[in-house]
Amino acid sequence: MSSQHYKWIGTRPNRPDGADKVTGRARFGADFNMPGQLVGKVLRSPHAHARIKSIDTSKAEALHGVKAVVTAKDFPEQPNQIVPAGEMQANLRDVTRNVMAREKALYDGHAVAAVAATTSEIASEALALIKVDYEVLPHVIDVDDAMKDGAPILHDHLRTDGLTPPSDKPTNIAKRLEFVKGDIAAGLAKADVVIEREYKTAAVHQGYIEPHATLASATEDGQVQVWSTTQGHFQVRGFCSRLLNIETSQIRVTATEIGGGFGGKTVVYLEPVAIRLSQKSGKPVKMVMERSEVFRASGPTSGGTLRVKIGATRDGRIVAADTTIALQSGAFPGSPVGPACMCSFACYDIDNIKVIGFDVVSNRPKVAAYRAPGAPIAAWAVESTIDLVAEALRMDPIDLRLKNAARKGTKTHYGPTFNTIGMVETLEAAKNSPHYKTPVKPGHARGVAAGFWFNVGADSSAAAHVGEDGTVTVISGNPDIGGSRASLALMAAETLGVDYDKVRPVIADTSSIGFNFVTGGSRVTFATGLAVVNAVRDMIENLKGRAAKIWEVEPDAVIWENGYAKPASSNVGKFEPLSLAQLAAQAGKTGGPINGHAQLNAQGAGPGFGVHIVDLSVDRDTGIVTVERYTAAQDVGTAIHPSYVEGQLQGGVAQGVGWALNEEYIYDAKGRLQNAGFLDYRMPVASDLPMIETVLVEVPNPSHPYGVRGVGEVPIVPPMAAIGNAIARATEVRMLDLPMSPPRLSAALDAMAPKRAAE
Amino acid sequence: MAKVVLTYSFARQFAGGKTEHEVSGQSIRHLVRALDERFPGIGDRLNEDMAVAIDGVIHQNAFLEKIAPDSEVCFIPALQGG
Numbered sequence: 137m138s139s140q141h142y143k144w145i146g147t148r149p150n151r152p153d154g155a156d157k158v159t160g161r162a163r164f165g166a167d168f169n170m171p172g173q174l175v176g177k178v179l180r181s182p183h184a185h186a187r188i189k190s191i192d193t194s195k196a197e198a199l200h201g202v203k204a205v206v207t208a209k210d211f212p213e214q215p216n217q218i219v220p221a222g223e224m225q226a227n228l229r230d231v232t233r234n235v236m237a238r239e240k241a242l243y244d245g246h247a248v249a250a251v252a253a254t255t256s257e258i259a260s261e262a263l264a265l266i267k268v269d270y271e272v273l274p275h276v277i278d279v280d281d282a283m284k285d286g287a288p289i290l291h292d293h294l295r296t297d298g299l300t301p302p303s304d305k306p307t308n309i310a311k312r313l314e315f316v317k318g319d320i321a322a323g324l325a326k327a328d329v330v331i332e333r334e335y336k337t338a339a340v341h342q343g344y345i346e347p348h349a350t351l352a353s354a355t356e357d358g359q360v361q362v363w364s365t366t367q368g369h370f371q372v373r374g375f376c377s378r379l380l381n382i383e384t385s386q387i388r389v390t391a392t393e394i395g396g397g398f399g400g401k402t403v404v405y406l407e408p409v410a411i412r413l414s415q416k417s418g419k420p421v422k423m424v425m426e427r428s429e430v431f432r433a434s435g436p437t438s439g440g441t442l443r444v445k446i447g448a449t450r451d452g453r454i455v456a457a458d459t460t461i462a463l464q465s466g467a468f469p470g471s472p473v474g475p476a477c478m479c480s481f482a483c484y485d486i487d488n489i490k491v492i493g494f495d496v497v498s499n500r501p502k503v504a505a506y507r508a509p510g511a512p513i514a515a516w517a518v519e520s521t522i523d524l525v526a527e528a529l530r531m532d533p534i535d536l537r538l539k540n541a542a543r544k545g546t547k548t549h550y551g552p553t554f555n556t557i558g559m560v561e562t563l564e565a566a567k568n569s570p571h572y573k574t575p576v577k578p579g580h581a582r583g584v585a586a587g588f589w590f591n592v593g594a595d596s597s598a599a600a601h602v603g604e605d606g607t608v609t610v611i612s613g614n615p616d617i618g619g620s621r622a623s624l625a626l627m628a629a630e631t632l633g634v635d636y637d638k639v640r641p642v643i644a645d646t647s648s649i650g651f652n653f654v655t656g657g658s659r660v661t662f663a664t665g666l667a668v669v670n671a672v673r674d675m676i677e678n679l680k681g682r683a684a685k686i687w688e689v690e691p692d693a694v695i696w697e698n699g700y701a702k703p704a705s706s707n708v709g710k711f712e713p714l715s716l717a718q719l720a721a722q723a724g725k726t727g728g729p730i731n732g733h734a735q736l737n738a739q740g741a742g743p744g745f746g747v748h749i750v751d752l753s754v755d756r757d758t759g760i761v762t763v764e765r766y767t768a769a770q771d772v773g774t775a776i777h778p779s780y781v782e783g784q785l786q787g788g789v790a791q792g793v794g795w796a797l798n799e800e801y802i803y804d805a806k807g808r809l810q811n812a813g814f815l816d817y818r819m820p821v822a823s824d825l826p827m828i829e830t831v832l833v834e835v836p837n838p839s840h841p842y843g844v845r846g847v848g849e850v851p852i853v854p855p856m857a858a859i860g861n862a863i864a865r866a867t868e869v870r871m872l873d874l875p876m877s878p879p880r881l882s883a884a885l886d887a888m889a890p891k892r893a894a895e
Numbered sequence: 896m897a898k899v900v901l902t903y904s905f906a907r908q909f910a911g912g913k914t915e916h917e918v919s920g921q922s923i924r925h926l927v928r929a930l931d932e933r934f935p936g937i938g939d940r941l942n943e944d945m946a947v948a949i950d951g952v953i954h955q956n957a958f959l960e961k962i963a964p965d966s967e968v969c970f971i972p973a974l975q976g977g
Contacts, residue, residue, distance in 0.1 A: 218943055300907040313972065314904035316914075474972030551900040551969030552948035592974055594955050657974065739960070740952045839952070 144630045145842055148779045151622040152641055153393070162393045165349030165365030166424045173351065174203055174252040176406070176413050176423035177259040179266050180433060181241030181248050184275035184499040184807025185288060188241060188248060188268060195265040196251055201258035204416035205266070206409060207249045208238040212381055216293070219378070230468035232379050234502050235408050241270065242290055242467035243499050244808045245432025247405075252413040252421045275499040275807040279464045280441050282308040282498040290467060290497045310469030311495040313477055317549040323456025323488025327447025330456075331524045335517040336873040337856075338800030339439040339464060342506050343791070343819050346395025347430045352410035353420035358382070360414075362389045364407055367397040367615055368654030373646045375404040376411055390645040391615040398791070399505030400435055402654045431812035435504025436801060438463040438471045442517035448525050454540045455488060457481045461514060462494040466502035471495045475590070476510030478550040479853070480518050482588040483559055483745060484540045489549035499807050505656060507788060508589040508849035512795065512856060516874060519585035519857030523864070533584040533861070534567045534747070558771030558835035559586075559745040565833045566747035571767035580751045580764050583862025587746045587853025591846035592657035593738030597650030598667035600628065600675045602730040606717025608632065610641045610671070612664050613652030618787075618848060619780030620660045624668045626776050627842060631672040633699035634716060650735050658846025661776060662837070663738035669841055675732025682719050682726040687711050740839025741846055746770040748789065748854040754866045759882030761797055761863060763824070768854075769831035773845025778832060785851040786828040792855025794820045800875050818877075868892075897962045899926060900969040905945075909937040918968075923947055923957040926968060945970045 156162040193205045214228035232238070237248045249266050253259040274288040281287055289306045296303055298312035324330060350364040360382060366372050369389040377384045394401065406423040413421040425434070440463040447456040459480050465471035473493040481489050526533040541559045548554065563586070566572055576582045599611040610628045614620060621641040629636045652664065680694040683701030687694070693708040694701050700713035723730050751765040768785040775781040798818035802810045811817045836843025856874060864870045869884045896917040906914040911934070920926040931938030947957040948969040954960055955974065962968060 298904045298908060300904075300912075312904060313902065314907075316903040475974060478971060550902060550971050552951045552953070552971070553967055555951040590953055590974055592953070592955055737956055739954050 142630055144626045144636050145774065145776050146778060147626070148777060149622065149636050151619050152625060153616060153621055157393070164346055164395050165363070165392045168351045168363040168392060169422065170351060170353055170420040173420040173422050174254060174413070174417055175256045175259045176250055176252045176410050176421040177263055178247045178409065178429070179249040179263045180429065181237060181244060181246040182808070183241055183270055183272050184244050184277070185273040185290070186241045186270040187273060188237060188239065189271055190269045191249055192267040193249060196262040199258065199262050199265060201254040202251055202262045203254070203419060204252040204413045205249065205262070206236070206412050206416065208236045210412050210416070211236055211379060211408065214379070226375070227469070228378055231375065234468060235379065235405065243501050245429065245501060246467070247409070247433065250409045250413060252417050252419070276308070277498055277500060277803050277807055279439065279462050279496050279498060282496050283462060283494065290499065294469070294497065308497045309494050310465065310497055311473070313474060313493040315477055315489070315491040315549050317547065318488035320456055320458050320488050320490040324447045326449060326455045328450040329525060329528045330445065330447040331521050331528060332443070332445040333521055333524070333872055335442045335444070335520065337439050337513050337516055338874055339436045339500060340795050340799040341431055341436040341817065342396070342398035342400035343794070344396030344398060344400060347425040347427060348401070348406055348434060349424040350406045350410050351420060351422045352407065352414045354411055354414040358386050360387045360411055362387065362407055362411065363392055364389060365392050365394050365401065367394065367401040367617065367656050369615065369646050370613065370651050371402060371654050372404055372407050376408050379408045380411060388645055388647040391643060394615050394617055397617055397655070398507050399509060399656055402656050403435065403504050405434055427814065428812040431817060432809050433501055435466065435502055437506035437509060438465065438503050438513065440464060440513050442514070444517045444521040446521050446525055448529065450529065452529055452531050452536050452539045454484060454486050454525070457484070457486050457488070458490045459514070459518065460492045462496055463510065463513065464498050464500060464503065465495050466500045467497060468502045469495055469497060471503055472505070472510030474510070476514040479511035479588050480514040482548055483537070483542055483586045485542050485546040486540065491549060500801070507791065507852040511587060511589055511849070511853045512792065515585065515587050515853045516856040516860070519854065520860050523583070523857070523861040524870070534563055534572070537586055538563050556835065556838060557743055557745065558833055561835055562745045562747050562769050562771045562833050565831045566749055566767070566769040569749065569767050569769060569831050571749050571765060571829060576751060580753050581862045581866030583750050583858045583860065583865065585748055585854035585857035585861060587850055588743060589658070589849035589853060590743050591662065591741035591849065592659045593663045593741040594653040594659055595737050596652050596664040596667040597735040598664060598671040599649060600668070600671040600732040602675065602716060602720045602723070604720050604723070606715060606720040608634065608639045610639055610668055611644050611649055612641065612668060613644055613646070613649040614655045614660045614664050616643060617655055618784055619777060620655070620664070622780060623661045623776040624665055627665050628668050628672050630842070631669050632676065633697065658848040659741065662741050662840055662844045662846050665844055666738050666840060667734045667736055670734030670736065671732040673732070674734055675730060678730050678732060679716070679719055682723065682730065683714050685726045686714065686722065740837070742773065742837035742839060744771050744845055744847065744850040746850040746854055748858040750858045750862050752859065752862045752866065754863060754881070756867070756885055759878035759880070759885060761859070761876065761881065763793060763826055765826055767829040767831060768851055769833060770847065770850055771833045771835050771845065772847045773837040773840070774834055774843035775832050776842065776844060781832060781847050782830045784848045785830045788848070788851025789828045789855050790820050790825055792852045793825060793859065796856040796859040796874060796876055798875050798877050896964060897926060897966040897968050899930065900967065902971065905970070909940060910934050920962060922962055923960050923968070926962060941970055944973050946973045
């Protein structure tokens with residue numbers, strides 16, 4: 137462990153928000169209420185694709201208890217251009233149409249109108265009184281179908297970006313990307329073994345337990361307050377400002393506690409609607425999605441179709457890698473096909489690579505980010521194919537990956553050359569883990585896969601305040617999803633040299649701290665952590681200045697050590713060290729309150745790598761897979777609070793197991809989602825999983841004072857391929873499509889049975 | 896002069912198909928300006944939806960970042976995260 141020389145970093149204290157969360161005191165999105173609030177509800181399209189000829193809201197408006205009704209007419213048109221919205225890139229023309237359908241309903245569940253009423257029952261009754269005249273249009277769900285000539289076109293204006301020469305043909309393909317390194321044909325010509333397969337993945341939802349919820353209050357003087365369960369309250373402010381033409385200074389957003397997000401709560405659905413309803417009614421409006429609305433109308437991640445071709449020499453050197461990745465983006469452009477393409481072969485040092493990607497719209501809800509967006513989809517296909525190469529070469533799957541592992545100096549196919557990275561160390565840690573060293577039990581089979589994610593930095597602000605008793609408040613602006621309060625407090629305590637329980641971390645609203653980018657991309661402990669460290673360092677300079685005034689010496693004659701101001705040397709004079717409490721007690725006499733501030737655009741997040749090992753068994757009669765043992769090894773930089781790092785790895789694996797074995801969006805022939813609930817959309821529960829073992833490989837990130845590296849994305853990248861590879865060893869059936877659910881695996885085993893019998 | 900690397904499809908679309916360019920400039924702002932003079936219109940696209948890796952370190956919103964004469968500067972599709 138690299139944290140041995142730290143006092144607090146690397147320890148496992150209770151999280152500051154833990155007591156509230158286990159006793160039910162913590163307030164999540166639906167727990168906020170205001171006097172006189174109304175209930176807001178959304179009318180959603182029952183059609184996958186339909187022109188909206190007219191909407192008659194008169195009967196709903198006339199219903200006693202209804203205070204406001206909104207449709208797309210209540211939201212200003214937006215330009216067809218990419219603009220910053222809360223520092224995210226978004227096409228506002230699409231965002232406003234996703235919030236409220238305009239010319240067409242583009243998916244089952246698409247919002248077409250909303251009401252605010254005095255009770256939930258009246259709001260539901262009002263929705264039933266809204267008459268929408270639809271012209272139902274042909275729809276398309278599958279990504280391959282959407283790319284075909286003659287497919288129903290979702291957007292008449294859409295043309296494929298990235299074609300040379302440009303095409304003027306209406307299409308569902310929003311973008312084409314291509315990455316080339318070396319010469320793929322020459323690489324394949326050198327190969328002794330070439331494996332090529334086609335794969336499919338299903339759209340899967342982030343599956344956060346807490347549905348989207350918001351409370352908005354707009355007043356006559358133009359001010360707006362919003363409480364929202366979100367991964368980025370500054371993004372909520374930014375989007376609402378743009379969509380509703382309200383200045384950001386007039387909108388104050390408070391992030392409530394959040395019951396999971398995983399990327400799905402980085403966008404807005406309800407907030408602009410609640411604000412508009414509040415403006416029209418003059419009352420606060422609360423909106424909470426039903427679970428079915430979460431599935432039908434909030435972003436899952438893409439499903440896709442992938443072809444992978446990998447060539448290797450007899451000695452296990454991969455000499456060519458080629459893939460084509462087509463991802464669903466949902467009803468509007470913007471799938472994570474770019475990251476999918478870039479992550480595809482990032483784990484490996486390969487001379488010849490070609491990657492083509494397509495971003496494809498279809499009549500599904502617009503996708504949203506989901507842990508390491510795009511990377512798990514690419515890894516499913518690439519890591520499965522690499523496993524086939526290992527089988528063909530009769531090589532240990534970790535040895536094959538070690539022979540081809542990316543390392544410092546590896547030139548990636550998307551451009552950058554890697555600095556210090558931990559792929560080799562992570563593979564070696566997996567190989568040396570107790571799990572891998574234990575022989576596979578009879579009846580079980582083992583699979584291995586690797587994964588990569590970039591990690592991001594971006595904008596953060598933080599402040600640190602000393603109270604009059606010498607305790608410290610650390611203020612930041614990122615909703616705490618995975619234990620970031622604890623990590624920030626640990627770094628503040630370490631920097632300041634005081635005990636962890638003397639530091640209270642607080643998450644401020646958008647009017648009480650400077651801008652913070654979303655809690656996402658595994659950035660908070662890295663970037664906001666850096667802002668906190670810098671704010672504390674700023675406060676320490678202030679504290680040293682106060683001590684200098686008390687001792688009547690120059691500020692640079694004072695040092696800060698273990699929570700005390702001390703003379704820098706005996707030449708300064710003989711002074712007793714001054715504690716935080718002593719300096720705080722005299723703050724008024726020495727210049728007023730003692731605070732520190734920092735704001736930054738953090739760079740150098742440093743990529744992460746993971747290697748997973750799974751042992752599983754397959755019931756050949758039912759196709760049910762039981763995960764018997766699972767180990768996730770990951771390059772985590774420095775584990776600030778190891779329990780929460782382990783929790784990130786375990787959570788990613790749990791979600792990956794669901795993605796591998798059960799989860800999928802199922803549509804009927806009319807394009808209506810058939811499994812919009814947790815009974816039919818099967819996610820893993822505790823009894824489905826063994827204790828997930830973790831191996832934390834600490835390769836400190838040189839761009840952070842404590843070596844922090846983002847950890848939350850990587851662990852969802854390898855599980856699907858690791859499980860598929862184990863199933864292949866268990867059954868001799870190579871599954872190419874996700875999920876490998878009991879009906880599908882059972883059918884594949886049945887199809888294999890005659891061949892096995894003949895043998 | 897810094898080595899600027901564009902993705903294959905982006906280069907075909909905006910830079911005559913050439914993925915590697917020698918460009919002088921002390922910051923990302925200068926490099927983008929110089930590229931825009933060579934390939935009019937490319938600057939808006941580079942500023943709009945591209946991240947930048949300077950010597951292997953990814954920057955989401957690069958503008959003032961310093962560039963060494965032997966730096967490798969790669970423009971890549973912007974990233975998001977979950």
